Amino acid sequence: MTRKIPEREIQILAIYGSPRREGNTSLLLDRAVQGALEEGAEVERVVLRDMDISPCMEYYGCKRNGRCIILDDFSPLHDRLLTCNGIMLASPIFFYAVSAHTKIFMDRCQSFWVQKYCIEKAPLQSRNPLRKGLFIAAAAGQGKRLFDGALLSVRYFLDVFDMDLWKSFLYPGIEDRGEILNHPEFLEEALTAGREFCRVLKQVRQK
Ligand SMILES: Cc1cc2nc3c(=O)[nH]c(=O)nc-3n(C[C@H](O)[C@H](O)[C@H](O)COP(=O)(O)O)c2cc1C
Structure with missing residues (x-):
């Protein structure tokens, strides 16, 4: 029997x-x-430009307990990053x-990498398929490999979680x-993506 996911049980961080x-x-x-x-998700918006988040300083204080020792606007996000069902990231x-x-935000997540691979000694790139990420990007150019660099970073960033x-x-x-407003079809696609993403997160939770 499948369990019905109650309203607002799916939690998403939108970065x-x-x-x-x-x-x-x-x-x-x-x-x-x-x-x-x-679709009934609870979504927390994380607007990086409005936040005071230091770059990673490589202090490696996180080697003690997986927590970054720099105290700033990143600190309250720690638990939410660990417990959310999905991340929607736009850059x-x-x-x-x-x-x-x-x-800068991704680099601060090195503390989670340390927790996973150095403290818990998880096998490299092990994944829990119950949590997922969605990535949105825009660029002025048209080059074939325009998004390759960002995609690689995003994949490894999500792997940490x-x-x-x-x-x-x-x-x-x-x-x-x-300029994107001149393309209502792209905005519609993003709206549909958000709905679908939430549905997928519910489905994997119900399995
Ligand atoms: C510092 C800077 C670097 C950029 N580098 C690239 C680039 O390498 N390739 C590209 O196609 N567009 C580049 N762009 C253009 C942006 O990706 C583009 O304007 C995008 O639509 C901005 O998205 P936003 O409005 O969400 O910030 C660059 C823009 C800035 C300001």
Whole structure:
């Protein structure tokens, strides 16, 4: 018998990685969040540009207990990152990589890597298929390998949380602030993605 997942049981962190307000990836992630909320998820928005998050300083204080010793706006996210069912991450492409805001956030998650691989000694790249990630990116160019660098980082970032990259939504040829609004089909796609992501998270939880 399958268990019905109660309303609001699925928890998603939506991480906004663009430095600009009303940026393309933020508008797309807003739609994905809307979709997930419609499906009954609880979504916490993490807007990196509004937060005070230091880069990783390689103190390796996390080797003691898997917790980063730098106390700033990253600290309260620790438990939520561990317990959420899914992460929706959105970043512009900057020099073929994720934005600096996004990368700083990812680097601070090294404490989880230390916990998993150094403290718990988990086998490399072991994954818990119950947790998943979704990635949204936009870039001005059109090059064939435009998203390769960011995708590689995102996959390894999600691996730290035992998450598979469920799907990525990549939009080349989008440059100016809000330009994505000229493409209602992309916004619709993001909305549908958010709904579907939540449904998938519910399904894997019910198994
Ligand atoms: C610092 C910087 C670096 C960028 N690097 C690239 C790049 O390597 N390739 C590319 O196609 N676009 C690049 N762009 C353009 C952005 O990816 C593009 O404008 C995107 O739509 C911004 O998304 P946002 O509005 O969500 O911030 C760069 C923009 C900036 C400001």
